[in-house]
Amino acid sequence: MSPDFLENLAAAVGQANLLTSHDDRVPFDTDWRGVLDGRSLGVVRPSRVEEVAETVRLCAKNSVTIVPQGGNTGMCGGATPDGSAQQLVVSLTRMRAIRELDITSNCMTVEAGLSLFEAQEAAAGNGLMMPLSIASEGSATIGGAVSTNAGGVNVLRYGNMRDLTLGIEAVLADGTIWSDLKKLHKNNTGYDLKQLFIGGEGTLGIVTAACIKLHHPPSSRLTFLAGIKSVQSALSSLKDIQGRFGKIVESWELFSDVSANLLARNCGYERLPLQATHPWYLLGEIALYDDGDEDIWAERLVEMAGRMQCDDIVLAMSQSQRENLWAIRENISEAERAQGKSIKHDVSVPTGAIPDLIARVLNSFETRFTDCQINIFGHVGDGNLHINAIPREIGVQIGADTAAAISEFVYDAAVALDGSFSAEHGIGSMKTAQMAKYKEPPALELMRQIKAALDPMGIFNPGKVLT
Ligand code: 2HG
Ligand code: ZN
Numbered sequence: 001m002s003p004d005f006l007e008n009l010a011a012a013v014g015q016a017n018l019l020t021s022h023d024d025r026v027p028f029d030t031d032w033r034g035v036l037d038g039r040s041l042g043v044v045r046p047s048r049v050e051e052v053a054e055t056v057r058l059c060a061k062n063s064v065t066i067v068p069q070g071g072n073t074g075m076c077g078g079a080t081p082d083g084s085a086q087q088l089v090v091s092l093t094r095m096r097a098i099r100e101l102d103i104t105s106n107c108m109t110v111e112a113g114l115s116l117f118e119a120q121e122a123a124a125g126n127g128l129m130m131p132l133s134i135a136s137e138g139s140a141t142i143g144g145a146v147s148t149n150a151g152g153v154n155v156l157r158y159g160n161m162r163d164l165t166l167g168i169e170a171v172l173a174d175g176t177i178w179s180d181l182k183k184l185h186k187n188n189t190g191y192d193l194k195q196l197f198i199g200g201e202g203t204l205g206i207v208t209a210a211c212i213k214l215h216h217p218p219s220s221r222l223t224f225l226a227g228i229k230s231v232q233s234a235l236s237s238l239k240d241i242q243g244r245f246g247k248i249v250e251s252w253e254l255f256s257d258v259s260a261n262l263l264a265r266n267c268g269y270e271r272l273p274l275q276a277t278h279p280w281y282l283l284g285e286i287a288l289y290d291d292g293d294e295d296i297w298a299e300r301l302v303e304m305a306g307r308m309q310c311d312d313i314v315l316a317m318s319q320s321q322r323e324n325l326w327a328i329r330e331n332i333s334e335a336e337r338a339q340g341k342s343i344k345h346d347v348s349v350p351t352g353a354i355p356d357l358i359a360r361v362l363n364s365f366e367t368r369f370t371d372c373q374i375n376i377f378g379h380v381g382d383g384n385l386h387i388n389a390i391p392r393e394i395g396v397q398i399g400a401d402t403a404a405a406i407s408e409f410v411y412d413a414a415v416a417l418d419g420s421f422s423a424e425h426g427i428g429s430m431k432t433a434q435m436a437k438y439k440e441p442p443a444l445e446l447m448r449q450i451k452a453a454l455d456p457m458g459i460f461n462p463g464k465v466l467t
Helices: 005-013 022-029 049-062 116-125 142-148 231-245 257-267 293-307 319-330 332-339 351-368 400-416 432-438 441-454
Strands: 042-044 066-069 088-091 098-102 107-111 165-171 177-180 206-213 220-228 249-256 280-288 313-315 346-348 372-379 384-391
Touching: 005 042, 005 049, 022 042, 022 088, 049 066, 049 088, 049 165, 049 177, 049 206, 066 142, 066 206, 098 116, 107 116, 107 142, 116 142, 142 206, 220 231, 220 293, 220 319, 231 249, 231 280, 231 293, 231 351, 249 257, 257 280, 257 332, 257 372, 280 293, 280 319, 293 313, 319 332, 332 372, 332 384, 346 400, 351 372, 351 384, 351 400, 384 400, 400 432
Parallel strands: 042 088, 066 088
Antiparallel strands: 098 107, 107 206, 165 177, 165 206, 220 280, 220 313, 249 280, 249 372, 346 384, 372 384
16 A cells, blocks of 8 residues: 555545544444444545545555445445454445436436435335335445345335346446446346346445336335234235235234344333234235225234234224334344344245244254244245344353354254345355355356456455355
8 A cells, every 4th residue: 555545545535534533433343233343444435426436446556455335234244344454444425316316217316325214205205115125224325225135124015126226336446437327127238237236245346326216105004013823824814915916015024922022121112012922923014005995904904814813913093103013123123232242144935934944943942052042033925034043131142152053053944945044134244154155156156256357356345245
């Protein structure tokens, strides 16, 4: 690194947007869960794509590696620098323009640092909907969601970020700005290169903007929380609704009594708004497109609950009740965090295999790992569960060997059912060992070749995804 590297960087982005002091760097150097403790050389906060390009050029020239970062809400350390004090964090949060909201073509072109919530609000202000929804949407950014191919609670109906992204703009390893912000649903012109950057976790380039599909929002929604006895009934009721009425279910979220107890203990939810406690809870949301459908659907749901042998169900009767039901689901991670450091597993299986996965995990977990509990919750409708190990006592640390054994046990169970060891959170720095263990060798080899072709000097996010 040449002695004037930092000076040139400051000239490129403005002195105030190069942070090098310890206090300024800390919020960018540590992940939100407080699990990783990185130490960067500095943090740059460009406000325009040209500044990102100049930053990349300077880094390439000086062999400085780059860690792109959005809202820093990731779960796998993909946006956290290592401890070497040699890596530069490029935070995109100042690039937040809505370049265009095209209500005729149903899409919006926005910069990487715009938060998901801001994007949702902008779409809603124009009568449309940006459907990607995750608990951290107030801070999580479009660029982060694209780069990690984020999922969340509406994937069942609208797909994940890959399904919602029409085009991207990215800065490549030599500082080239590649603009592929086309609004096309059909574009068969060779390899679909943007797909490499979507879910690429900043290892191939820096996504600086994206063109995102928008949808027409339903005229209203029916949201309910039900206490249920079996996970199988959650799946069969979903299939029943989809079979009779098509793709109207937006969310089908499951959580266990362990999640409910954590919410009670750590987040003040002494009672859920139900009459009793249950082994499992289902939070569902159905999109309605005709005024007046609410009453019909309220009846249908009660009837469906009967078939599920569920006699404890509450429907949201107002927007604030709806928000209260969602807050329960969205607080589960926070309730877990208050318990101590959890060992998270974000896995997916074919939806039909969900009951088998849960049975396999529950059958032997607590006899093998007596100091821990397993907290299962997630997006049961699309086959993605969070199977997290938490300490039984607040603040007790799960030892590294136990954590590794638990992870192997959970991932092996998912993979044995033709599932994945990472459904929506990505790989980051935390799951590279699992990549080596579970990813098919030819796929790993192709990924290495792609990385070498697009980032020959290895300046983008080393140590993430592939090692
Ligand atoms: C969710 O579904 C998030 O709430 C977080 O993906 C999952 O905290 C987790 O393990
Ligand atoms: Zn999730």
